[in-house]
Amino acid sequence: MQLSVIMDSLPYLFQASIATVCYTLGGIIVGAALAILVCAARFSRSPILQRLARAHVSVFRGIPLLVLLMLIFYLLPLIGIFVPASVSAVLALGLCTSGYLAEMLRGALLAIPAGQTEVAEALGMTGVDVWRRILLPQAMRGCLPQVIGEFIALMKASSLISVIGISELTRVSMNIAATTFRPLEAYIGAGIFYLAINLCLAGCGNLAERRLGRGVPA
């Protein structure tokens, strides 16, 4: 073990950690937007939409992230859509997590008493209003702990976007391993950064839960 290898690569690994967190955050944002749409379809009155929502969850929970990444990376150009690798990466991460987030959101929505929707409708709110003002805010707070868990899982999964050449933590540690001929030190260094990000996220999660988690039906 040469500690100097890890010490010398600290700045690069730190920058790469920021990239890893940003890509994960992008993935969660895309995934959450999709999850809201999927949930809305799942609770709609149209059987076709319900079917589609179920299929979405089944497909995107059944296909591994690496395969999704390849699908998007190879097939988008085939249908004439050319986007940078970073966009493909965020899209793949978002699709991958959308199925899980949709299921979490659905669980949280089901936990909200039905009476609330009835009251809101009695007060003359439209369906969109009910969703925007009553259901979504409560459901989002309700599934926050699970979403933090999903964020951590996605952050670890984001190491796979190194395959399409994105300079995140795993990719940068591969480059360090290749240039220094010291793979052990390079990968252990990256591992330490992953653990550090994890600790930060878990801390943020606890904080957010305490701040937001008041008065929410579990």
Next chain:
Amino acid sequence: MSSLALLWHWAPLLLSGIAVTLWSWLLGSLLGLAIGFVVALLRRLPLRPLRWALRLYVEVIRGTPFLLQLFLLYSGGPFIGIRLSALAAGIICLGVHAGAYFAEIFRAGFESLPKGQIEAASSFGMTPLQILWRISLPTMLVAIFPSIVSMLISISKETVILSIITVPNLMYQIQSMTVETYSAFAGIIALAAFYWIFVESLARICALVERRLTFFMRAGAAS
């Protein structure tokens, strides 16, 4: 050449890739279950240093990406005298990775056991091993079955990552097909379909098994 004809032409290689994928999933899962069970048992012993070491193993593995662990073992291993073939490194890594998750699942299972059961069993004169085998394990396995299933599904999806260290699984074979034929479409779609069918079948088979396991616990089954 149409997509189907292409897949047909490459069928032998693709089938060998599917075999490698299933094989690594099976061996990795079994190794993971074994490691997880042993770790969960050892963590119950009153040996502080051992408990700390095992907790470190579980936390470090659960906190870092599988791909990184794979690189560490496969390309870092030779520097400390561990030389493995890609497939062996892949299966061992899958097992060690899954082991940490299974250890947590088993630990939760042990903690969920009612104390009275064990006391009753020992008052009947059963040895600790008998209690574990006849009382604790069966009760626990039913309780943690859903968690085990979702982990088995996770492992099945993780097998795809082994292609990155050149394990000749389905993903690897499809990539070599793509490189040779310049057509990505058929291969990638087939790959996605394979994994979706694999995961869905696993989930459905396990749901059936779970129904059988919990038959006596469901309301109305006894009456």
